[in-house]
Amino acid sequence: MTHDAPLANHLTRCPTAFDPARGADVVRLLPDLPADIASLIAGTAGSSPYLARLIEREHDWLAPALDAPRRAVDQVIAALGDIAPDILGAGLRQAKRRVALIVALADLGGVWPLEDVTGALTRLADAATDAAMKAALMAEVARGKLPGMSADDVQSGAGMVALAMGKMGAGELNYSSDIDLICLFDDSRFDRDAYPDARASYVRATRKMTALLSDITAEGYVFRTDLRLRPDASVTPVCVAMSVAEQYYEAEGRTWERAAYIKARAAAGDLQAGARFLRALRPFVWRRHLDFAAIQDAHDMRLRIRDHKGLNGRLNLLGHNMKLGRGGIREIEFFTQTRQLIAGGRDDSLRLRGTVPGLMRLSETGWITPEVAEDLTDHYRAHRLVEHRLQMLNDAQTHDLPVTEEGFARLAAFMGTSTADLKADLTRRIKAVEALTEDFFAPDDSATAREADFGAEVIARWRSYPALRSVRAGQSFRRLRPRILSRLQQAAKPEEALAVFDQFLSGLPAGVQLFALFEANENLLNLLIDICATAPALAQYLSRNAGVLDAVIGGSFFAQWPDDLPAELHTAIARAPDYEAKLDAARRWMKEWHFRIGVHFLQGLTDAEGAGTQYAALADSVLQGIWPVVSAEFARRHGAAPGRGAIVVGMGSLGAGRLHAQSDLDLILIYDAQGVDASDGPRPLAVSSYFARLTQALVTALSAPMAEGRLYEVDMRLRPSGRQGPVATGWGAFRAYQTDEAWTWEHLAQTRARPIVGDAGLMAEFEGFRRDLLALKAGGAKVRADVLDMRARISAAKPPQGDWDAKIGPGRLQDIELFAETMALLASNPARTVQDQLAVADLPEGERQTLQIGARLFWQLQSAQRLLTAGPLSADALGAGGRAFLLRETGQPSVVALNAAIEQVAARAAGVIETHLSADGQSA
Template structure:
């Protein structure tokens, strides 16, 4: 890697001399191919041109040069058939034979640059690019490209002056069209397809390149084009040139050898040219080479009279494509071609099958190659999506890839070391604060997080920065500075290359050239320009080191020595006692056990080093809490749990500020410690304290989840895991806000209930799509929540009481919706590597566990009216529609109100409710001396049953009682209606609120039963007993003993 980063050839010398030796003529734009550095540090993603838009032909006024023979453009196209059809008669039959292949390969690539540029920033995969580009076009970069007229542009560009001198008519034609962006028309592409042989094709391509390059150069220098247009124009030129060259040479090769056929599929095979680097991302330089990789789907042989193995066919095709694009002729070159990013580099085969590529990436792929493939984009062929699916697991890990930080830091050091070299001080790409560092910042964070968050996968640098800012992974101010610097440096880079069509990134050494560059960049003099450039590079340098600077290498302190050798001695005991640890011998024994455990001993060396580095840090942060020993034990359990996942260890090592947050969280709640230990992927959430403490909006949740699921479209397993990660992350954020005192119990329950609604809705949609296929009409199916979900009183570990309903007259509806309910419930409850969404209880459906899993609305209605027990009507008081078809949900809500408002015999109702309460108490015996907040007399269930009785007894006359607004609000309604004394209702409501608070606190400390000291709850228990007596007319004497 180091050698590849440091290997760089000398710049091309005077190419005019080369051409003069070969042709006796001086021409413009001729540069030979050169060996150059290949760095995997510039990535682009999310670049997919959509339907092209035609523009005016770029061929108008186009001089055609072949040695010293010049053809006027009018003659070229009026007699084009004479030029391209010289061998038509001899090739007509062969052309017919390969027509099916060339038709597939030669895709029309036609669009004007304005439309093309807009489409670069379109589509779900490139969302956020426009925002990013707008962000970075303001400020100091506005000075670039806005201060030259045509004469000044010519004075600056030696290339343009030579071109004007050699071909004045051509130059005049170009300057006459400068008001419009440079485009490639359908007639231009058609002309390339009609080329009769490789010489004719090479000639046309070189003239096309001269036209686009000159027009773009002049538009940019005279302020008519911005960076986006320049990159789009050159990228589009490369796409047209590559796709048409591949199509033509495939056709000509197939005339002799036939078309390649896959041995397994029996289908035609085409060469997939993968654009890497800036070509892959649509950010090609003005005078750039193109990094390519040649791939084909499968092995086999051609079907002609002179068959070749597919490998040989595509090798020959690749060599011809390279020659057509790369060779320097009297007309110059099209693009310099670099093939060194292919598997095994220069030592590897020119082309690889899918199998060979996948095998290489799995067995040989290195960290820097993940950068290289991060920006890869298929330019030709029909299986680009299949190729992307093959590459994706290599580039983007399934989970957050903090383990990559070690490799990233190595690359950072190489970049920083190279950038500090004296000979790179004036290099705006490779030097300190240069373009490469900006690209590396964006790409590194994409590699770490892109596997989990597809929205972070845009290929382009500006889109990537915008996406990172949108997710809060880079501060907006940092992104603004980096974006400004990127546009500034890229504009400077282009002006360096406009000077003489040379691929250079070196600032000129002499004062005159540097002053000319400054004027081209819109600055009055060289000194002002240097100051502005230095400001931009300093900003990049600062952000680069801030993100990837080495972790602190502190000298070993006393805690580190203790952890390295946790002997129980006086020195260590005193150290731990002074730090607040209650039982040093026990703690030292725990450390000894961990260091001697098989799990620790079997850790890879890198993981063990990280583990060892974290132990003293955990001691320090635990000592800063109110209960150091208990917190350290929790931290140690977490550390042991995650030790097998080096990425999590790397996260904690690389982000020291996470440790105090982690210790604070674990000190506040044993349940939080257990939850985080079960789901260590949530450690990533601690990186951004701002996002953690921001109370979310429910609509934001829906949009975020939809985006995440769309990123895994077509992969049900990844979508199931994405649902779990989303639910866990949002639960964790609410937990942090809860422990920070930012949420009341009622507000927290609202959020948890809303989260469940959103997750259930998304899971239902995914289940239906898997069952019926994408595009199927939505199901006439609803999910009804009962219990805590229905009453919006959900806790962190609550299960979900669900009932499934449908309203569909189709004969197959019962079976269809039963399968849907089964698939849905499996998706919710099944344990995967990412955990479980929720536990569910489906026994509240008609006829309970013995009933059908899904009920029609009609069956549900008949059951509730004719067969339901009183306790089932009690449960209905806390039921609500939570997900599915809104019409079915609305029908349920209507039926619910009807059932609740049925007249009832009060004596029977009272007996039924009291009997059920006694049964519930018997099912939850409390043999301790503590008070069970939920089940004991005077507890939460007493209040709930009293409210339910009042609803069923009086809703026929008082519709307000059917509102599902929670027990506290309903007690207030009962008081307002005169059903219970206001004093009793208020006291019971306060008791219920306090019980919920205490229950929540006890559960946060990991208790399975919500039980507290009884004496402290006596006033509240008495208030609840008084409510019970007032509602039911007698004290509950059976079961628990009397209070007091």
């Protein structure tokens, strides 16, 4: 709440007395009131019989309270803990009367906003529940019925907690709310013999607490108390053991119970035990994977409520239920909570209890537009205002609008408006809420698009696809189909886009969650169609890994590249309980980031160079995350790695820190046993066997297909002696081989070698040796001749695949990279990237620029090609969207211009390379 001030200082509205005479009678009890306050009292008492009676009963307390209403509420609530047990019932009821009265006047006068009104009511409910619970527990302790507990224990709740659910949990109690509580006790505090007596005592205490709050006496009541939200309420006692509750939710918990726990809060009693229980329940409430089937569950629940309450049919304001009816408060709450359920497992910023804060956060994270959030917030506040006025009339827990014209006239007067204006405003808002929320839960099944003959043959076979075989998936997809076809028809080449979408759909193993996702998120559907119209390979990737779409709406998909990517994977792996689960967690994580890079590249949020760096950084992170897991699992069976262990070295493009969408990983493994002969473990291994099998375990961890697919294909042919050599090489043997036996191509490979993970000391020594090796081999007389021979062998073994082959051919990417490595070796230059190697090469500036331009163009072409397709790329086979992407990335205005650039740039680069590798070039 904001600062305190007399109520008269901030009045912004005033009810009109429906019964002026009644209002005037009540005002006489409070002489010398300021005119504005007198009008507020008269309008209030003249419209609400309930508030008129409260003013009459509490007028002596009310007069000074009007000068400091916030302080008055705080004092009433603070005093509840000091009321003697024998007068607690009367004291609680007096507190309820006083808080209800001052809150109503602050609300009716427009002095307090909705949050202050509902917040004051909720704080009263918390304090009243706590006082009633502790009084009931103290009686149990005094009778010796609560094993091992003393009066001191009762002060902290004695192991019992009341969880506030629903509006109380969210701090949003309405004016005449009942309170939804789940009462639990911490059974870990009792041994088996004491448990039955403890449970019986907590059940008695719960019943006494409920009676203290709910029984209607001459003093009234405090809060009607509802305990039916507890686990399996039909068979469980009113106070449930926490372990029993946890087991129930884990085994049988339903979507509506998950939604209820969004707002759950430890409100009374042992707050620490309650907080521990709620933490333990997080995996039940907040699913790690996006749960779009919750939308259908929420929709079904809405329909069941409407059917049960007889709320279907056309809108009729007379008797319309402002909470459960069409366009009502519950629609806004379900709209908000269902989205929170869907994504809150991944984005904990969405785990907010309040409806308005939830709407604002959903807007900030892109789930809904700011306009929708603002409109629903406005309607929610207005609906709650009407709800409060209905309840203030007679202190009734009602949400029904009046059923007579006289009743509407009284309500309108109470709200300071006319009947006609009130009805018009209600009708407008109810229809607006229905329009904003209904499509989310139940998109119009009758919606159609101008399908005509578009894709008729393709569409006809969709019903046979695995993803559409379930009834629920079919229903969801039928609602989606008009929107999908409409967007496909807007593609530059609709038939091409439809064909790719068809491939995507045919590859989906299941569809319920995904189709519900698309229904809930229009932007995601648009992204899919964009991918289908542009990048078939990415669409195929999606069909095999549809779970990556979770990440798109997880809150940070379009954010900047993170500073500490490996830490994110370590966190994901740490959550997994065992070795296989850790490998699957790594696969899920890698695929989401891999897809993210592709989408950013496709949509122009990064370019080929940026995407190449990110793909390599992702691979580094995977290796840095997986290697400790593999090593620890291997050590568990065979003992810790002998000596300093091993390092994993990235070769080729990985070593150079630039990969594309379909790159495999070139790796070698080097170990230093430091003279140790074998491992020391349950099943010890000789050093060579230990590291050979450890290497195979790493390769398997990376490349074996599991439930979540595979991470990367691995190529180890760049190790010493290639395919014939051992898969893991000792540090001494590696140095000796490179110094005395390796061929020129193996020295060229070392220009890009980069240690990625393993023993830090060995990694540093490897880099030092690599630099020394380049210096040692820099003057080799045969380097140029060997490279010329290698170029000829490559050309003969693998000719270019079409005019747009970016990699193979004279003057293209592989040729330029080979030449750059040659220049780096001849110059003893430790640089790994092609641009850095060319930058220090002994070349005339014009020739250097020719090669740098070629390297850039052919990398752009290669990187884009591998995002678009797994096979050869040609202008004829490429769709319109793919062509536009390729031209954008290469900076060319047309396909003709691109063809010309490829031919010219390759020819110029080849000329430079041949000049400097020839005999004349050597003599020069």
